[in-house]
Amino acid sequence: MKNILYMIMICVMLSGCLSLKERYSDKKSLENINLTIMSDKSGLETVYITSSLLPSITLKGALSLDASGDTILNFNSLYTITNGWRSYTEGNLMLYGQGKIKKYDENMTIEMISKPEVIDIQSGSMRVIDTYYRNKDGAGRFKNKFDRLYETAQLLKLKDGFGQFAPSQTGLNYFFDPNRNIPEDFLTHTKRVLFPELYGINTLYKKKLLDIHYDLSLLDNTDDLIIADDLLYRKSYTDAVIGETLKEVRNSGTMLRDFNESKKLLKALYNYDYFFDTFLPQAVLQVTTKNNDYKFNNCIIIDNLKK
C-alpha cells in the first residue's frame, strides 16, 4: 500500500517535466504545414508552425503534459512580417489556444481543444518609406492594422464567390466569377471586390457586378465621390458592399493601403479559421530527415506535412 501511494505521488510530482522527443516523417499534400520543435540547451522545447495557408505567419507554442498524460500543444504567440509598397509591417501577438497531440506509428495528428485566440499585442513595428514606427507607437499601429485586416477577412467570407479558404497557389481556377467569366486567385479577386475603382469606374455601371446582390438602380450619384490617397471612392458602393464597420476604413484609403502593404496577412487571416477548424485537425504529420542547421542544439524536426 505504501509503495502504491509513493508511486502515485511520484507520478503526480513528475507531471510537469516530460518533453516530446520523437521524430516523424512527412507526406505529400496540395497545401503544407511545417511543424518544427526546437530544443535549447536547458531542454526547453518550442514549437513553430508555418503553413502555406497562413502566409507571413509563424505560430509559436510550448509543449506540456496534461493530467491524463497527453501531450498538449499550447499556442502562445503569433509572429508576422509582411512587405509591400515600400513598407514593412511586423508584429508579435499573444495567443491562447490548445491542441492535443496524438501519436500513432510514425505519424502525428493534432486535435484542437481550443482555437488560438488573440489575447494581446506583445510588440509591433512598421516602416513606411523612411518613417519608422517602433515601441509603443509601432505596437499600436500594428494592432490597429491587424484588427482592420481581420475584420476585412471576415467581411470577404460573407461575399459571393469567396470559398471556405484561399488556396496558396496562384493561378488556380478557384474564384470563378460568373459575371466576368475569368478565373482569378484570391488576392486578385479580393482587390476587385474591395476596390473596383482601380479597375475603372465604369465597372460599376455594368450589370456584370462583383456583388450580384448589389442593385445599380440604388446607386446615388449625388455627392457620391470621395478622394483618398489618389483614388476616387464611391461612397454608395462602400455603404452597400463594405458595410458600416469598415466604411471609414475604405473611404479614407486606409483599406487599400493595408491591402497593398500586407496582403499576405489578409490572406492568412482569411484562412485562419479554416486552418484550425478543418485543415490542422485533418492533417497527418510525418517527420522528414532535414539539415540540422538550426541555431539551437538537440533539434527534432517535423516538417512538410503532405496529404
Place this chain on the structure above:
Amino acid sequence: MKKSVSVILFILLSLSVVFGKDISINVFDRDIDIPLEGVKLIEPKSGRIAYTDQNGDTILQIDSNEQIMVIADYVGYQSRKVIIAPDVNTLKIGLSMEFVLEGKELIIEGKAPGKTDEKVGVSKVVEKNEMKSTAMSGPMQDVMSTVKTLPGVVYAGKFSPNFSVRGGEPNDLTTVLDGFVVRYPWHWGGGFSIFNPNIVDSLKFSAGIFSAKYGPAMSGLMEVNTITPNDGVKLQVVLSMMTAEVLLQTPIVNEKSGLYIGGRLTSQDLPLLMVKPLVDQQGLNFTRSPYIYDGYFKWYIKPVDRFEWYINGFVGADGISMIASPPGQTEATHIVTTSNFSWVNFSGFVNTGFKVILPGDKVFMHFLGGYEYHKSDIKGNFLVKGTRKYSDKFKEYFATLPVIGTTLPDSFQMDNSSQFGEGDADHSAQGRFDTDVTITDRIMFSIGLGGIYQWVNYSGGGEIYSVGFKNGLPVYEPFTYSISKEDKSILSSFAYMNFDFKVIPEIFDIEIGMRTDHVALFGKTQNGEEYDLQVYPVPEPRLNFFLTPFKPNNVFETMTFSLGVGLFSKAPAELVAYEKSFGLEDFTMPIGKTLTVVTGIETLFPFNIKVKAEGYFKYQFDRFYMNTPPNNNGKIVSHSDGYGYSTGFDLSIERKMSPYLDGSLSYSYCDIRMFNPSTDGMSFNLRNDPVGIWYYPRYHRFHSMNLILNARPTDFFTITSKLSIASGKPQKEASETQMFWAYDQKGNILELYAKNYTYSDTLRTEISIPFDLKVTFNFYIPNSKVYVEIYAGVEDLFAPLYSPKAAMETDMFSGDDKRGTEANFDIGAPLPSIGFTVNF
C-alpha cells in the same frame, strides 16, 4: 514519525496540484486609473465566474495549475482576455473604453513648434521623404540639390555656390544645423554642401519674413534638422560609382538614449574614367580626382520627457588636384599654358545642447554651445612655355611702331612659371539660449540671446606673370604679392524677443518680434599693435499677418493669405579682410541691411495639390564694398554706402508624397539693381562689381524654373526627372581682340592679345537647361526588414549637346577666341551614377 510527515506533505502537495488554486484579481480603468466594480471575470474552460467589488477586487478559483485564459467583461468597456501563468497568484487587469476601428490613420505626429511648420510668406519645409527625389537624384546626394529647386532661389549654375535668394547676395544666406550656425557648409568651394540627406530629418528654407529668433541672416535662412536616433537599430549602406557610405543608428542601453555614427567617402575616379575621352578633349588631367570625406555623429539622451541632451559632430575634408593644358598644342609651334592646381579643405564642428520643458508645460528652454573649424589651402602654378612664329599681321603692326633698334626674328620663345598659394584657418565658438513661454493658449512669447566669436588667420602670396609698364614701356614680368597676415577676431552677438498671437485660432495669426545684432572686430597688426572696430547695434523689427478666412469646401481645403515686413542685417563676409590701414573709426561703419516686404497666398486643393504665389520687394542699403584705387600703393579703401533693390514673385505648384505621381513646378521672376556710389577713380570694385553706375549683380537671372516629377508606375519602380530652365546671367561686353607687344625679362618682343571687358546692362550668358534623370528599383528582401534600392541616373543629360556659353575669351598668346563656359566648372559631359542602397 519522519515517514508520516513526508507522506502528509506529499499528499498536500498533490492535492494542490489536483484541486487548483485561488487567483486574486484587481480590475481598473486603464485610462483614468480607478477601480471598476461589477466586472465579470470568466474562466471559459471551467465556466467559473466572479465579479469585482467596489475596490475592483475579486477571487477567482481555478482548477488547473496550468496556464489559463480569463476574460474580463464590462459594459461600455472593451473586453479583455488575459493569460494567467501557472506561477501567478495575483493579477491586475486594466480595461479601456470600447474601441472603434480606426479609419484614416494619422501618419504625421505633432512636432515642436517652429521646427517644421511651413508658413506662406515665411518658409518652406521639405520633409525627409520628400527630399528623396531632389536630394538623392544626382551622383552626389546633397540637401542643397533640393534647396536649389525651391521657389525664390535663383539658379546658381553648375557646381556654383553662388545662389541668390530673392536677389540677395549669396553670402547673405545663413545655414543652421539643429540651431547651430554653420559658417562653412560647403565642399569644393560650394559645388556641394556638407549636408547628407540620409542624416537629415527635415529642411526648413525661409526666404520671407522669418522670425526674430533666427539670424544673423539677410536674404534667407536654411535650417537643417538632423534625425534623432531614438527609434531602434538602423543600418544603411550606400555604394555607388562615386560614393561609399555607412550609417549606423543604435540605442544605447535603452530607447532613451541613442547614437548615430556614419561616414561617407566620395571620389570622382570612376565617373571621370567613364567620360575620359571627353575630359581628355578638354585637356584636363586629374592628378587627384575630386574627393570628399565626411564623418558625422549624434548622441542623444532623453532620460525623462521634460529633458533632452544631444551632441552633434561633423568632420570633413575635400580636395582636387589637376593639370590643364590646351589640347592639340605642342611647345614646338605654340605657347602652351599648363596649369597645375591643388586645393584642399578641412572643416569640422561639434556642438552640444539641452532642451528642458519646465513643470507646468508652459516654459521651454534650449541651451546650445559649439565650436567650428575650417582650414583651406590652395596653391597652383602656371607654366607658360613654347615657341611661336610671329604672325604676318604682327610683323606689319610692329614695323609701324617706334621701337628703335629692334628687328623681329621669325619667332619668339617663352618659358616662365607663375605660382601662388593661399591658406586660411578659421575658428569660431558660439552659444545661445532660447526660451519659449506659452502665456495663454493663444499667445506664445519667445526670448533669447547668444553670440559667435570667430578668430581667423589668413595668409597668402605669389608671383604672377603679367604685363605692366616700366619706363613707359610694356613689360611682361612677375608681379609678387603677399597678403599680410594679421590676426583678427570678430564677436557677433544678438538678442531678440518675439510674440506669436493666435488672434482667432486657425483663422488669424500675428507674429511680431524685435531682434538686435551687434558686431565688433578685434585685430593685431604684424607689429603687435592691437586695434578694434565697433559698430552700432542694428535693430531688426519683424511683423507678419496670416489670414485663413475660408472654411474647407468643394473647391479647396484651405486658403491662407500673408503679409509681412521686416528688417534684416548681417555683417559682410569681407569684414575678415579689414585691416587697421583701412583707417575706419569706431561707429562709422554701418552694417548692411535689407528692408523686406512679402505678401503671399497659399491654397491646398484636393489630391494634396498645393498652389503658392508670393511677391516681394527688398530695399538693400549700407552695403559694404572695397576699392583699390590707382596710385594708392595698393591700399584698399572700404565703403558702406552701397544700395539697391530687388523685386519679383515666386509661383509654385506641388504635390507631395503620392503613391503614383508627385512633384513640383516652380517659377521665379527676379529683378535686382544695385549701386555702389564711391568710385575712387575705378570702374570695378575689388569684387569686380561696377562702381558709379546701376548694375545687375553677377548672380542675377531674371527667370528660373524647376520641374520635378516622380512617377511610380509600380510599387517597385520610380522614375525621377528634374528639369531646370534659367535665363542667363550678366555678361561683360568684350571688345575686339587687341594685339599688342611687350618685352620679356630678356628683352625679347612678345606678340600678345587681350580683350577689354566693360559692364553691359543688356548682354547675358546663354540660358541653362540642366536635365537630370534617375530610375530606381526598390524592394524588400522577402519576409524581412531589409530594404534594397538599386538606381541608375545621369546628371545634366544634355551636356554633350548643349552647354550654355558666357563671354568670348581670347588666348593671350595665340589670339584665338573661344566662348567661355557659364558653369563654375564644366567637363562638357553628363555625370553618370549607378549604385545601390541597403538599409533596415
